[in-house]
Amino acid sequence: xxxxxxxxxxxxxxxxxxxxxxxxxxxxxxxxxxxxxxxxxxxxxxxxxxxxxxxxxxxxxxxxxxxxxxxxxxxxxxxxxxxxxxxxxxxxxxxxxxxxxxxxxxxxxxxxxx
Amino acid sequence: xxxxxxxxxxxxxxxxxxxxxxxxxxxxxxxxxxxxxxxxxxxxxxxxxxxxxxxxxxxxxxxxxxxxxxxxxxxxxxxxxxxxxxxxxxxxxxxxxxxxxxxxxxxxxxxxxxxxx
Numbered sequence: 001x002x003x004x005x006x007x008x009x010x011x012x013x014x015x016x017x018x019x020x021x022x023x024x025x026x027x028x029x030x031x032x033x034x035x036x037x038x039x040x041x042x043x044x045x046x047x048x049x050x051x052x053x054x055x056x057x058x059x060x061x062x063x064x065x066x067x068x069x070x071x072x073x074x075x076x077x078x079x080x081x082x083x084x085x086x087x088x089x090x091x092x093x094x095x096x097x098x099x100x101x102x103x104x105x106x107x108x109x110x111x112x113x114x
Numbered sequence: 115x116x117x118x119x120x121x122x123x124x125x126x127x128x129x130x131x132x133x134x135x136x137x138x139x140x141x142x143x144x145x146x147x148x149x150x151x152x153x154x155x156x157x158x159x160x161x162x163x164x165x166x167x168x169x170x171x172x173x174x175x176x177x178x179x180x181x182x183x184x185x186x187x188x189x190x191x192x193x194x195x196x197x198x199x200x201x202x203x204x205x206x207x208x209x210x211x212x213x214x215x216x217x218x219x220x221x222x223x224x225x226x227x228x229x230x231x
Binding site for chain 1: 118148155156157158159160163211218219220222223224
């Protein structure tokens with residue numbers, strides 16, 4: 001079945017450091033890919049998404065490019081802030097329109113120190 | 115906009131009792147809602163797809179008689195854990211799908227932590 005693998009955490013960085021969180025997937029067909037973020041005490045929020053190969057999703061300084069050849073969707077940010085501390089989930093969707101089932105990676109906890 | 119709430123945020127119950135968790139889309143209508151379960155330091159696992167006005171679709175390995183799902187309206191889905199046991203202790207998260215044009219986006223609730231003694 002479909003699956004998502006994320007780099008294991010936790011990840012700890014200093015403020016203004018460069019961030020990469022790796023994500024690879026296994027899927028039949030052409031899934032859409034997502035990054036969700038969960039801040040402490042809150043629900044998951046959609047951070048960015050890409051729906052086809054070579055698409056780049058971006059939001060709040062984060063970027064990820066849908067790489068079909070390497071089945072990857074790595075999350076990057078050039079300069080992280082303390083407020084970026086959260087758990088990040090990579091996910092893919094399968095199923096028909098209107099029944100968008102998500103398959104999640106295990107999550108990566110990110111801590112940014114001032 | 116696109117806010118999803120869950121109630122309660124946490125619950126402690128005795129083994130053998132039933133617990134109901136509510137998931138509401140506060141400012142939009144959701145034909146489809148999903149229920150997930152998350153174990154500590156693990157990923158979200160889809161339990162079932164809840165469709166308004168019809169029976170839920172359960173994922174393989176999820177007992178439909180144990181996890182009763184009702185989607186009575188376009189803004190409310192409920193998950194009832196029947197005859198709860200300690201192994202049912204977990205973090206339960208719902209999401210609601212907002213359709214805009216031909217794009218579906220899932221919005222998640224904050225989760226409900228269930229502890230069964």
